[in-house]
Amino acid sequence: MPQPNPNFQFNYRIGDTDRNDAVTALSVAFGEGRLTMDEFDRRCAAVAKAEYSPDLMALFQDLPQKPGQCQVPAQQSQQSPVYTGEDIELARKRGRNVRGGLLGLSTIASLAFIVVFSEMGENFLAVLSLLIIPTVFILLYVMKVGPDSWYAPSVRQIQRAQRQAVKMQQLELQSHQAAEIAMRKQQQRQQMDQLKNDALNIAQQTMQRFNKRG
Structure with missing residues (x-):
């Protein structure tokens, strides 16, 4: 040990x-x-x-x-798996995205209610609709209402983030390898074309010499 x-x-x-x-x-x-x-x-x-x-x-x-x-x-x-700060931050980012999405939807709903109630002449309800945004913000970011996974990632979420990170690295590696293979093939084609051109030039020069002798 x-x-x-x-x-x-x-x-x-x-x-x-x-x-x-x-x-x-x-x-x-x-x-x-x-x-x-x-x-x-x-x-x-x-x-x-x-x-x-x-x-x-x-x-x-x-x-x-x-x-x-x-x-x-x-x-x-x-x-006892070891998690890096990057793994934990990636998992935590998902929780922030959920809360941010809920706050964004609440903002859109609040604006829609304001427009509707204003058209109906319900000014009091329109004013109340303005309270939706700060209320949702307090619930999500101050009182932290909702599942624990929105605020502190679970071990399962971190492991999922690790797997996704590994998968992305594998995809990047495969893409890099594919690009290298394509580049090598292109270089090989260029070399073959160059060899063909050189062989053709040599053949033409040889034919010209024979024609001059004839």
Whole structure:
């Protein structure tokens, strides 16, 4: 089992490797359910701001994971998947899109009600329709009404985001490979055309020499 980096007991300035190790350890703790999404975010932000080793160690006082465990054991990695900040942000973006879509639809509905009630002469109802937008905003962004997945992505959502990211990378790789193959084929065709032209020129020159001799 990997041992924590013994250098962390000293008060020294940390580097990018130390920060990456700390985020990895926090990701394992998050995957095991030891940290909530908000706690994970706060501690990752603290890792980014940390300057000395004690600043990092203070974030792991209540966790079994410690910075310096760069390699996660195979059995542990199966039980406790590690999620990167990009994976979590991608999953969280979906929740923001849902809330933004609901707020946009509410805005359209509010404007439609204002027009309809104004045409009907119901000015009071038209004014009330203006309250739809701030009400929906407060419900979604202040009171946070709705499923938890709108605000903090679940493990399933993060895993789905990971699979989609991997799929996109595979598609990009396949597209790049296809472009390279097409380029090589084009180069081969150009080389063949050049060889044919060279052979034709040689044949013409040979025929001209024979004609001159004749």
